[in-house]
Structure formats: structure tokens, C-alpha cells
Amino acid sequence: MLDEFYNTSLPKNLQNFNKSPSGIHQAFTMSGHKDACMKTNSLIIKFVSNVISPLLALAAFSTQSSAAIAYAYTGPTAGNQNFTGALGLDFDVLSSIQITEVMAFDDDADGWSTGSNISVVIYDRDTQLSITPNYNFSIAQPGALAAGSYRSQILSTPITLSAGGRYSIVAWGFNANDQLYNSTVSGVGAPSTDDGGGLISFTGLARNSATTNAYPARPDTGPANRYGSASFAFQAVPEPTGVMLLSLGSLLMLRRRRNP
Numbered sequence: 001m002l003d004e005f006y007n008t009s010l011p012k013n014l015q016n017f018n019k020s021p022s023g024i025h026q027a028f029t030m031s032g033h034k035d036a037c038m039k040t041n042s043l044i045i046k047f048v049s050n051v052i053s054p055l056l057a058l059a060a061f062s063t064q065s066s067a068a069i070a071y072a073y074t075g076p077t078a079g080n081q082n083f084t085g086a087l088g089l090d091f092d093v094l095s096s097i098q099i100t101e102v103m104a105f106d107d108d109a110d111g112w113s114t115g116s117n118i119s120v121v122i123y124d125r126d127t128q129l130s131i132t133p134n135y136n137f138s139i140a141q142p143g144a145l146a147a148g149s150y151r152s153q154i155l156s157t158p159i160t161l162s163a164g165g166r167y168s169i170v171a172w173g174f175n176a177n178d179q180l181y182n183s184t185v186s187g188v189g190a191p192s193t194d195d196g197g198g199l200i201s202f203t204g205l206a207r208n209s210a211t212t213n214a215y216p217a218r219p220d221t222g223p224a225n226r227y228g229s230a231s232f233a234f235q236a237v238p239e240p241t242g243v244m245l246l247s248l249g250s251l252l253m254l255r256r257r258r259n260p
Helices: 002-009 021-031 036-065 242-256
Strands: 086-093 097-105 118-124 135-137 144-146 150-161 166-172 200-202 207-209 230-236
Touching (some): 097 135, 166 230
Antiparallel strands (some): 118 166, 144 150
16 A cells, blocks of 8 residues: 555655655655645645555454453343342453454343342452442343343453453342242253454353352352353454554654755
């Protein structure tokens, strides 16, 4: 893309300069043309339109399209257990991730019953402290149906979890009208898992506690994806765009330059 830009936008005698923002400036400085500033401004516009903008758009598309969902069902799934306490599913972060959505299991994927208030929180397993606020799901805050039988809330600011972290996604508030799914009781089995291509690993035996609004310290008997309770969407931390933005900044600075 950059080669095409040089070949179509620079005079023939200037096309041997370094193909970078600084090269553009050097080419016109050495040329001695009186209209160097005009040409530089035109090149800035073309470079941003033809090179920078498409690359940024491609990066944004790649990021959005690469999100994985940790726990999911293929379709609506009926809950099978009325347990009002807290349920935790453990995972380890192998490569830094951003969590973009949090999800709560929706019994039969038919929305929340009157009076239901399901809370989802992520805890650090080492400190046993929450690292997120309580995300609440109810008639007033239903979330969008996702992952077969979950409801999702998109985070306005993604949560970054660094490699090496050990976490548990915890949910509580299930009841007789909005039951959780326990894969060891009966039915379709445990939710499927997606590690995002090795970004995270699913570990432990799951966990539970009769106490809500707290870390459930009591280990269960497994498997690691025992419950249809909570889930999350995540992706790799996007690659820095600093170099690209610095290049754009250098180009914009050229607009202030004038030939001697």
C-alpha cells in the first residue's frame, strides 16, 4: 500500500527516498521546489486517507472479530437447580486479555422473572477480593441474549487482566423461577468452553458458598465448567498503535514547515 502511494504521489526523481513520514519531508526539502509546502499538505491528506485510516480500520475490525466467549451453550437451556448462594468458575490468564462483556445464565433464555436479581463479579483467587463491580441482571437490566442461554452486558471500558493472574467468575441470585444449571444433576451437560486460542485456561473444580456478595471459598467436585452460571467475552490485549499514531503526528507536523 505504501509503495503504491509513493509511486503515484511523488515525482519520479524523489521516489528513491526512505519510504517513511521523514522521507517525505526530506524529499521535498532536497527538491527545492517552491510549492513544497503545498505538495506536502496534499501528501499528508493522501497518506492519512490511503494508508493510516485503512490500517486503523483493519486493526479495529480484527480486534472486534477475535472475541471469544469463555462458557456457552448452543441454544436455550433450562436450569435445573434452585440455589441462591454464590457459584464460582475458575480460570487462569496465560496471556494478557481484555474482558469486553460479562454474562449471566438465563434459565430457558426467556428473560428474567419478577424479583430476580442475578449478580456477576470477577474475583482474584489469590487475594479473594473482587476486581470488578457487581454487574446486575434483572428485568430493569436484562442484557442481550448471547451464547445460547446467557444474557450479556457490554462493558463501556474493557477490563484488562494481565498474564499470570488467577481469577474466578462468580454469580449469585438464582432462584426457583430463574434456576442455574448444574451439569452434575441432569440434562445437556456442562457449558462448552473457549480458551481464546490459549489466552486462558480453565482450572479447578468450581466453587460454591451459601453466602452471597463474597468470594466462594469452598471447592466443589468438578468439572471446572460445572455450572451454567456466569460467563464473559474476552480478547487478546490489542497491539499498541503508538508507532502508527506517531507517524501520523509526524505528518501533521509537516504542515507547519515552510521552505527556506
